[in-house]
Amino acid sequence: MTFAELPYAAAWRHHQARTGFEVVHFRRTGVGVQVAGCTTAVQDGVPWTVEYLLDLDGDWTTRRAAVAGRSPAGPRSTVLEAVGEGRWLVDGLPAPDLDGCLDVDLECSVMTNALPVHRLGLGVGRRASAPAAFVAAVGLGVDRLEQSYTRLHDDGPHQQYHYKSPASDFSCQLVFDPAGLVLDYPGSAVRHL
Template sequence: MTTFTPPPDTAAWQHLAVRTGFEVVCFRSPPDGYRVEGCTTAVEEGEAWVVDYVIELDSGWATRSARLESRSARARRHIVLEADGAGHWRVDGAPASWLDGCLDVDLESSALTNAFPVHRLRLGVGAASPAPAAFVRAADLAVERLEQHYARLPDDGGRQRYDYAAPVFDVACRLTYDESGLVLDYPGLAIRAA
């Protein structure tokens, strides 16, 4: 089983290729899990946008809530996702049955959220698992179901590696993580800056 060191107080990623921008997060450790407060600012396809978020995770790293706000020249939006930790969700207070079975939130605007299933699953080398997620779009905060899959590879120089796939986006790549289980390199999307 995989073990991780505690997350750092802060982390940051520089976005590449798909968008130009930056993400910064701060970790808090209440007694019953983690609270992540973050912000991504980016320019994508000529449009500048900002997404602020606060995500609450239980002690097993399953998402319990996510509060997001996006701002762009077109609009300002807010959304609240709540999860019971057993795969049932509410979006802005309404049941979201299309997310049944998801235990993680995955933000399109974030490199951080790929840490959640890795922490929650704690896969040993050679193990693999599906990890469907409540996927939140950056521009309009639309919530979709995202089917994704993680497969643990042997470590490389102390860095954990996973083959990651999200077929709906035609994404298949190798993600590299640090000892605290945060993404160091997401090919074509982001690299860890701090």
């Protein structure tokens, strides 16, 4: 599957689950894509800000994620580094509970749903598991998140996927644009730019 060229930047307005805004900038590198983003939001009465820099290889597998946040709990930062097929270091220490994860899923970010969609390149009707290293917005704790994506159909230039996260008993239908970026994440965010 091929996607349209990435825009220079994209933005989402977060709503319902939290109120806020996310802005990202994309840059092609010699080996893949670098994504620099920031989300500021208020969720359950708690204000927070998270900045992130993701280094992705040519097939959109995450190689490194540097995440910094600020909330009432104070400033935090964490770095996740891939050290071989599906193995990770978190702040320099082995994280065997993340074995097999190829993506990072940031709670603060709608954009990170694009990572498995690009990496998997699913055909219509195909489903795949995509466990991810999940980074919480407040405190930046890192846990394993089991999730799956099923490509449903195309609606003109847009692709429809069914997303499921069994641990939280959550599922929804996601709409992606031709560049493979989320347009609508029900109950969470809509594309603004």
